[in-house]
Amino acid sequence: MNYIPSKFRNNAVKALLNVNLRKNLTRAISHTLSKRVEVVSELPDWENLRQKAHEIKKHTIENLAYYLDLFEERATKNGVKIFRAKDSIEAKNYVLQIARKINARLCVKSKSMVTEEIGLREFLEENGIETVETDLGEFIVQLAGEMPSHITAPAMHKSRDEIGKLFSEKLGVKFTNEPEKLTNIAREFLRHKFLNADLGISGANFLIAETGSIVIVENEGNAGLSTTIPKVHIAITGIEKVIPRLSDLTVFFKILGRSATAQRFTSYVSIINSPKKNKPDSPEEIYVILLDNGRTNLLKSERLKQALYCIKCGACMLTCPVYQRVGGHTYGSIYPGPIGSVLTPAQLGLRDALLLPFASSLCGKCFEICPVKIEIHHLLLQLRAQAVDLGFASWLEKLIFKLWFIVMRNYKLYTSASKFLRYLLKLGIKPKVKSWSKERIFPELAPKSFKEIWRNQKT
Amino acid sequence: MKSNIAKIKSKYNAGMELIEKFKFEFERVGGVFIKTSHKKVLDDISNIITIENVNQIFVEKFENEIDEVLKNLPVSQIITQPHSVEQLASVDASITGCDFLIAETGTIVFTHKENRFKSSLLLPRIHIVIADTKKFCPTFEEFFTKIDKNFDSIFMVTGPSRTADIEKVIVLGVHGPQKIYLLLIS
Numbered sequence: 001m002n003y004i005p006s007k008f009r010n011n012a013v014k015a016l017l018n019v020n021l022r023k024n025l026t027r028a029i030s031h032t033l034s035k036r037v038e039v040v041s042e043l044p045d046w047e048n049l050r051q052k053a054h055e056i057k058k059h060t061i062e063n064l065a066y067y068l069d070l071f072e073e074r075a076t077k078n079g080v081k082i083f084r085a086k087d088s089i090e091a092k093n094y095v096l097q098i099a100r101k102i103n104a105r106l107c108v109k110s111k112s113m114v115t116e117e118i119g120l121r122e123f124l125e126e127n128g129i130e131t132v133e134t135d136l137g138e139f140i141v142q143l144a145g146e147m148p149s150h151i152t153a154p155a156m157h158k159s160r161d162e163i164g165k166l167f168s169e170k171l172g173v174k175f176t177n178e179p180e181k182l183t184n185i186a187r188e189f190l191r192h193k194f195l196n197a198d199l200g201i202s203g204a205n206f207l208i209a210e211t212g213s214i215v216i217v218e219n220e221g222n223a224g225l226s227t228t229i230p231k232v233h234i235a236i237t238g239i240e241k242v243i244p245r246l247s248d249l250t251v252f253f254k255i256l257g258r259s260a261t262a263q264r265f266t267s268y269v270s271i272i273n274s275p276k277k278n279k280p281d282s283p284e285e286i287y288v289i290l291l292d293n294g295r296t297n298l299l300k301s302e303r304l305k306q307a308l309y310c311i312k313c314g315a316c317m318l319t320c321p322v323y324q325r326v327g328g329h330t331y332g333s334i335y336p337g338p339i340g341s342v343l344t345p346a347q348l349g350l351r352d353a354l355l356l357p358f359a360s361s362l363c364g365k366c367f368e369i370c371p372v373k374i375e376i377h378h379l380l381l382q383l384r385a386q387a388v389d390l391g392f393a394s395w396l397e398k399l400i401f402k403l404w405f406i407v408m409r410n411y412k413l414y415t416s417a418s419k420f421l422r423y424l425l426k427l428g429i430k431p432k433v434k435s436w437s438k439e440r441i442f443p444e445l446a447p448k449s450f451k452e453i454w455r456n457q458k459t
Numbered sequence: 460m461k462s463n464i465a466k467i468k469s470k471y472n473a474g475m476e477l478i479e480k481f482k483f484e485f486e487r488v489g490g491v492f493i494k495t496s497h498k499k500v501l502d503d504i505s506n507i508i509t510i511e512n513v514n515q516i517f518v519e520k521f522e523n524e525i526d527e528v529l530k531n532l533p534v535s536q537i538i539t540q541p542h543s544v545e546q547l548a549s550v551d552a553s554i555t556g557c558d559f560l561i562a563e564t565g566t567i568v569f570t571h572k573e574n575r576f577k578s579s580l581l582l583p584r585i586h587i588v589i590a591d592t593k594k595f596c597p598t599f600e601e602f603f604t605k606i607d608k609n610f611d612s613i614f615m616v617t618g619p620s621r622t623a624d625i626e627k628v629i630v631l632g633v634h635g636p637q638k639i640y641l642l643l644i645s
């Protein structure tokens with residue numbers, strides 16, 4: 001399948017007809033959402049927490065340049081090297097430069113959406129550096145040669161049988177479909193990689209300006225190992241990940257795990273301030289790459305800049321009626337679902353992702369679930385308006401809406417127009433809306449309009 | 460006089476509540492909580508060693524009498540000064556201290572410093588943590604006001620290593636320990 005945003009329609013049709021995919025998706029999504037309700041509802045002040053998180057993010061994004069400078073200053077003092085990358089090419093080249101300098105042959109990667117965004121793993125492999133995903137879900141997706149289908153549950157589109165088959169084919173082990181055994185196979189395989197890696201690459205969930213810290217949240221322990229064993233650690237992250245104070249974490253600790261994996265708290269949190277010093281097992285060098293790659297485009301719009309508050313929990317995807325049916329791959333972007341339909345146009349330019357803002361029912365469920373209260377549905381609406389300005393709408397659609405606009409504002413016109421339409425339908429002339437009626441039966445109109453019934457009853 | 464007793468009592472209760480809250484949360488995420496004493500700690504660890512079939516063990520340096528006690532563990536090899544990460548990966552269990560116990564989430568906080576191998580918290584299948592009651596802290600709010608912000612690095616552990624990446628089935632011990640014990644000396 002061709003996974004690019006402009007193929008959304010074709011991919012959606014194929015995904016909808018894929019019974020297995022829908023079964024896998026439904027299982028994973030309903031499980032997480034029902035557990036989430038449990039761990040969210042036990043907190044008496046959830047709304048308060050969302051509001052606080054929103055405000056911290058808002059404040060930081062409004063003062064982004066200041067906090068990035070502060071982070072850079074403090075982190076540099078700690079002995080961490082900072083590099084600001086304008087786009088993916090700059091970021092990749094910088095990583096390669098470090099890898100070459102230390103003569104790296106094997107790189108272990110922990111989960112990071114930003115590295116997916118810039119295609120880092122493929123780039124390093126093309127340059128002869130073996131690069132292994134160590135998060136179990138990412139490892140599965142890498143073995144399958146696929147893209148993650150969700151930002152926190154990358155392999156949720158796969159069943160245990162599919163994963164068992166994949167492992168026996170690619171790793172040469174005996175087939176099993178037991179999650180425990182499959183996990184163990186991955187542990188053994190990756191343990192060897194950890195111990196021999198010369199380079200560890202991670203993302204970051206938060207950067208703390210006041211202390212210059214890198215914060216990484218995870219469950220498996222792979223991020224802990226990737227950032228401890230190799231001699232050099234590179235953390236790559238978007239510029240929006242910075243927050244002012246260490247104590248701001250208290251809010252995010254409560255909301256992130258609950259939103260991402262329906263957990264009260266994740267198993268591991270690494271807060272990394274400095275390389276070596278007197279720690280016996282720690283990288284000798286730590287680099288942080290602050291990536292822009294279209295993020296400052298969002299800053300230009302009062303409304304769209306909200307998208308930078310995103311903490312990449314993935315909850316809006318799970319709750320989205322469109323995502324629930326078509327899955328992550330259909331969007332053709334690393335960031336799928338509601339927030340992905342805002343972030344992807346910012347990265348690729350709206351022209352290359354025109355369809356995405358329309359892949360939404362605008363029901364607002366994404367906003368309701370979002371732990372940092374991003375008004376995603378409003379952002380999508382704004383992007384739709386921009387898309388129309390770019391000529392996305394056909395002349396016919398524009399004409400229809402112009403007429404609708406005129407008719408709806410004039411009572412007499414409205415009454416006669418609706419009579420006229422009824423008359424047409426009676427004659428058996430049905431409007432041609434093929435993409436809508438291809439899979440559905442056009443509904444019969446009621447013989448009388450509501451207004452007529454109302455009037456008759458009154459008399 | 461009476462109010463003094465009440466005061467002491469309520470302070471004692473607060474302490475108990477903290478421990479109980481921690482225990483509840485820690486057990487809820489799959490940790491094993493054991494209350495012990497200086498006298499009993501060797502027996503308790505020996506028990507774990509038998510149950511978990513531990514042969515080789517890594518023991519972190521403790522700056523107190525625990526150091527002496529742990530020399531008598533019934534295992535075939537005790538490693539205190541690992542020469543490589545590979546060696547840490549080859550042991551069955553590790554015994555370490557910790558710096559804070561956060562009651563609201565059942566989290567054990569380790570500062571990464573001299574004599575502390577972060578990989579010893581992750582590589583072995585079994586992790587045994589020894590702590591005393593001075594380590595308790597009710598919430599992260601309090602924790603972040605308490606700590607010296609000039610730390611090198613911090614590692615927070617809440618239960619064993621886990622995943623739900625295959626059909627949402629929870630599996631423990633992905634890259635880190637499958638089991639974590641907390642021995643509270645009081």
Ligand code: SF4
Pocket residue numbers: 259309310311312313314315316317339366369370371372373374376
């Ligand atoms: S937009 Fe909100 S709900 Fe969606 S991933 Fe970002 S933080 Fe989570």
